[in-house]
Amino acid sequence: xxxxxxxxxxxxxxxxxxxxxxxxxxxxxxxxxxxxxxxxxxxxxxxxxxxxxxxxxxxxxxxxxxxxxxxxxxxxxxxxxxxxxxxxxxxxxxxxxxxxxxxxxxxxxxxxxxxxxxxxxxxxxxxxxxxxxxxxxxxxxxxxxxxxxxxxxxxxxxxxxxxxxxxxxxxxxxxxxxxxxxxxxxxxxxx
Amino acid sequence: xxxxxxxxxxxxxxxxxxxxxxxxxxxxxxxxxxxxxxxxxxxxxxxxxxxxxxxxxxxxxxxxxxxxxxxxxxxxxxxxxxxxxxxxxxxxxxxxxxxxxxxxxxxxxxxxxxxxxxxxxxxxxxxxxxxxxxxxxxxxxxxxxxxxxxxxxxxxxxxxxxxxxxxxxxxxxxxxxxxxxxxxxxxxxxxxxxxxxxxxxxxxxxxxxxxxxxxxxxxxxxxxxxxxxxxxxxxxxxx
Numbered sequence: 001x002x003x004x005x006x007x008x009x010x011x012x013x014x015x016x017x018x019x020x021x022x023x024x025x026x027x028x029x030x031x032x033x034x035x036x037x038x039x040x041x042x043x044x045x046x047x048x049x050x051x052x053x054x055x056x057x058x059x060x061x062x063x064x065x066x067x068x069x070x071x072x073x074x075x076x077x078x079x080x081x082x083x084x085x086x087x088x089x090x091x092x093x094x095x096x097x098x099x100x101x102x103x104x105x106x107x108x109x110x111x112x113x114x115x116x117x118x119x120x121x122x123x124x125x126x127x128x129x130x131x132x133x134x135x136x137x138x139x140x141x142x143x144x145x146x147x148x149x150x151x152x153x154x155x156x157x158x159x160x161x162x163x164x165x166x167x168x169x170x171x172x173x174x175x176x177x178x179x180x181x182x183x184x185x186x187x188x189x190x191x
Numbered sequence: 192x193x194x195x196x197x198x199x200x201x202x203x204x205x206x207x208x209x210x211x212x213x214x215x216x217x218x219x220x221x222x223x224x225x226x227x228x229x230x231x232x233x234x235x236x237x238x239x240x241x242x243x244x245x246x247x248x249x250x251x252x253x254x255x256x257x258x259x260x261x262x263x264x265x266x267x268x269x270x271x272x273x274x275x276x277x278x279x280x281x282x283x284x285x286x287x288x289x290x291x292x293x294x295x296x297x298x299x300x301x302x303x304x305x306x307x308x309x310x311x312x313x314x315x316x317x318x319x320x321x322x323x324x325x326x327x328x329x330x331x332x333x334x335x336x337x338x339x340x341x342x343x344x345x346x347x348x349x350x351x352x353x354x355x356x357x358x359x360x361x362x363x364x365x366x367x368x369x370x371x372x373x374x375x376x377x378x379x380x381x382x383x384x385x386x387x388x389x390x391x392x393x394x395x396x397x398x399x400x401x402x403x404x405x406x407x408x409x410x411x412x413x414x415x416x417x418x419x420x421x422x423x424x425x426x427x428x429x430x
Binding site for chain 2: 036037038039041073074075076078083085086087088089091092093095
C-alpha cells in the first residue's frame with residue numbers, strides 16, 4: 001500500500017506538466033491577502049488559571065473590547081511558569097465554560113422522585129443546602145464508634161471537589177468540612 | 192520560507208489537547224458521536240474536524256501497545272490536491288508559510304476527485320461540496336504565533352518551526368526514539384511539511400499514515416483534464 005518516493009515524484013511531475021501550460025503568457029497567481037488578521041488582534045487579554053485539575057495551568061482569556069465583551073478565545077499562557085502555554089483537552093475547551101448555549105446560569109433543582117428539573121433562586125438553593133446538611137449531619141453524627149472511641153464524625157456526607165483551590169483556600173475548606181465531622185473528603189482530579 | 196511540523200508520536204499521550212485547541216481556534220462546532228468502543232472520538236475527520244487523534248490497540252511482540260496518531264493535513268511540498276484542482280482561487284499554497292489552503296471556491300471543484308487525489312485521505316466535504324481541512328493556522332503563523340495545536344501540546348510531541356530546523360529536530364528525535372524503538376522512522380519527510388515520527392511500522396497506526404499508492408494514482412483521463420484545464424480558463428476569459 002505504500003508509495004515510494006519515486007512514485008510520489010512521478011505523480012507530482014505528471015501534474016507539473018499540466019501547470020506549465022498555465023504559465024504561458026498569463027498569470028493565474030491569486031491575489032490574496034495571506035496574512036489574515038488574528039481574531040484576537042484587538043481583544044483585551046486577561047490571565048486566568050484553569051479550573052479543572054490540580055496542576056493549575058495558566059491561560060489567557062481574550063475578550064471583545066467593543067460591544068458585548070464576550071470571550072473570543074482562551075489559550076495557554078506562554079509566560080506561565082507551570083504550563084508554558086500548553087493545555088490539555090479540558091483546558092483547551094475552557095471557552096465552553098462561558099460561551100455555550102447549554103451552560104446553566106441559574107440553580108436547578110430536581111426534587112426526590114421528580115422527573116423534571118426546575119429553576120430556583122440562589123437564596124432558596126443556598127438555604128436548602130444549609131438546612132439539609134444540618135439535618136443530615138445531626139441525624140447521622142457519631143460521637144463514639146462501636147469500640148467506644150471518640151470519633152465525632154458523620155459518614156453520611158462526602159465532599160468531592162476543590163482540586164483547583166490554593167493552599168489557603170484548601171485550609172479554609174478543610175476546616176469547614178472537618179468541623180461538620182466529614183471523613184469522606186476527596187478532590188475531583190482523580191475522577 | 193516554509194514552515195514544518197514535527198509530530199513525535201512516541202511522546203504523544205493522546206490527551207487530545209490539539210484536537211480541542213484546533214476546534215476552539217477555528218470556532219468549529221462539536222459533533223454528535225456515539226460509543227464505538229474506542230477513545231478515538233469523533234470517529235473520523237470531517238468538514239468540522241481538521242485534527243483527530245487516531246487510536247489503535249495492537250499487539251506487538253506479544254505486548255499490547257496503544258498507538259496514537261494525531262492525524263491532520265500534511266501540507267505537501269507539491270500537493271496533489273492543489274495540482275488536481277488546478278484552480279488557485281480554490282486551492283493554493285501560501286508562498287510565505289508553505290501552507291496548502293482551501294477557500295470557499297472549493298465548492299465548485301469535483302469533490303471526490305480532490306479527496307481521491309490526497310495520498311493521506313484528509314480533505315472532507317460539506318453538504319454543498321465545499322472542502323475543508325487543516326489550514327496550518329495560517330493567520331497565527333503570519334502573526335508570529337504557532338498553530339493552536341502546537342501551542343497547546345503539553346508533552347512536546349508537536350513542534351513547529353522553519354523547515355530546516357524541524358528536519359534537524361526530527362533527526363534528533365529519531366535518534367532518541369531509536370534507542371527505545373529500533374523500528375522508529377520518519378514518515379515521508381522529503382515530501383511533506385508535517386513530519387511524523389512513529390515507533391512501529393506506520394500501517395499499524397493508520398491506513399494512510401504514509402502516502403497510499405492506491406489513493407493517489409492519477410488516471411490518464413485526470414492528467415489529460417489537467418493539461419486542458421488552463422486552456423478552458425483561457426477560453427472563458429476570451430468570451
